Amino acid sequence: MNDRYGSDVLAGDWRKAGRPVIPEKAATKDLVIEEVATGFCGAVVRIEKNIVTLEDRFGKLRLFPLGPGFLLDGKPVVLVAPQKAAPAGRGRTASGSFAVENAAARVALPSRIFVEGRHDAELVEKVWGADLRIEGVVVEYLEGVDDLDAIVREFKPGPGRKVGVLVDHLVKGSKESRIADAVAAGPYGTHVLVVGHPYIDIWQAVKPERLGIKVWPTIPRTVEWKKGICASFGWPHDEQADIxxxxxxxxxxxxxxxxxxxxxxxxxxxxxxxxxxP
Structure with a gap:
């Protein structure tokens, strides 16, 4: 017979009825999390048994037991130990491409990518390096764009021999944009592509959440930007080695x-x- 009133209301755990369910979150390395009781916010650096170690932006370490009492993006979570990964299928590179296992780097293509700024070049290498080696694309560090026209003319781009350039802080009306426009209008412009990002520095291309902040600090024009950023984090910044x-x-x-x-x-x-x- 159909029970119009449903099952026994006392069946199951009635004490949990109506309570919000707090989701679990695996304490993976570099996850930025906040401990509620102390307000300590930091990235996961290691897990030992049921203890998680967090490191804040000043390099301070704190240990906390796994479980409830943590916030992720302002919302409560239950922090749990990450599960050991099962043997995976095809892996991916840092850029998100499918990894090619045991593949040797190709012989370098005639084409080149020039990247303005040492930090910019290091970031490109870290994220896209594996892909570029498979494709046979060489990335060259470009100290500045003032001599870009001369570099392009010396390289002599053409069909199958292209030049791509990543310029730091390429915004309309800037010196960099005028140089890029001149190269595009030059004799090799068809085989050259100059692009850029809008950030004051490549540091800003890293999502601020990775550093435990919501937005990058605004630095006054009277302060050297990188030094101002370091100061806002409480990091040493007096010498170039600090930067x-x-x-x-x-x-x-x-x-x-x-x-x-x-x-x-x-x-x-x-x-x-x-x-x-092609």
């Missing part, structure tokens, strides 16, 4: 393309497509 170490800390938070802003991702992919097209 270099700061960049390595930021770069260390980049694991895959998902940690970068779309405005950079699209430009790099555009360059790769351009120089590898």
């Amino acid at each position: 270099a170490r700061a960049w390595q800390r930021i770069l260390g938070q980049v694991r895959t393309f998902a940690d970068l802003e779309p405005a950079l991702l699209g430009r790099v992919e555009e360059l790769i497509d351009f120089v590898t097209a």
Whole structure:
């Protein structure tokens, strides 16, 4: 007979009825999480048994037991130990492409990608390096764009011998944009693609959440930008070596393309497509 009143109301755990279910979150390395009781916010650096170690942006370490009492993006979660990964199928590179196992790098193509800025070049290598080696694309560090026209003329681009250039802080009306326009209008313009990102520095292309902040700090024009960023994090910034170490800390938070802003991702992919097209 159909029971119009349903099953026994006392069946099951009635004490949990109506309570919100707090989701579990695996404490994967570099996950930025906040411990509610202390307000300590940091990235997961290791898991030992039922203890998670967090490191904040100042390099301070704190240990907490796994379980409830954590916030992720302001919402409560139950922090649990990550499960050991099962043997996976085809892996992916840091750029999101399918990895080609045991593949030797191709002989370098005649085409080149020039990247302005040492930090920019290091970031491109970290995320796209595996893909570029498979494609046989060489990336060259470009110290500045002032001599870009001369570099292009010396390279002599042509069909099957293209040049892609990633320029730092390429915005309309800037010196960089005028140089890029001149190259595009030059005799080799058909075989050259100059693109850029809108950020003050490549550091900003890393999503701020990877550093435990919501937005990158605004630095007054009277302060050197990188030094101002370091100061806002409480990092040393008096010497160039301090700036270099700061960049390595930021770069260390980049694991895959998902940690970068779309405005950079699209430009790099555009360059790769351009120089590898038949």
